[in-house]
Amino acid sequence: MQFDPNKAIYLQIADHIMNRIMDGTFSTDQRVPSVRELAAEMEVNPNTTVRSYEWLEQRGIIFNRRGCGYFVAANGHEIVSGMRRAEFYADELPRFFERIRALGWTPMELASEYENFLKQ
DSSP states (O other): OOOOTTSOHHHHHHHHHHHHHHTTSSOTTOBOOOHHHHHHHHTSOHHHHHHHHHHHHHTTSEEEETTTEEEEOTTHHHHHHHHHHHHIIIIIHHHHHHHHHHHTOOHHHHHHHHHHHHHO
């Protein structure tokens, strides 16, 4: 994995796990890779992976079964989805609307383009 130097590595690893929850790779109550497995996969120190898992656990996305590992929480997918929506609303949507306004698109034109996009 190529890491972005402008974002903490443990957060990028947490994003990776959240992406895998969102795309269905990891489902509710499914075990996620062990700290050592993920550290080897990501080529990072296991302590970095622990920090990622602690961050995810603090947010209720995963939980630890002592002696068994980490698992996706019952509402993990919903939590990640909510976080992704909040990020989108805060970061991407304002830029999107600014570009729409700059292009002079009307809401009707935007709706039409969206419908065409969904047909693809």
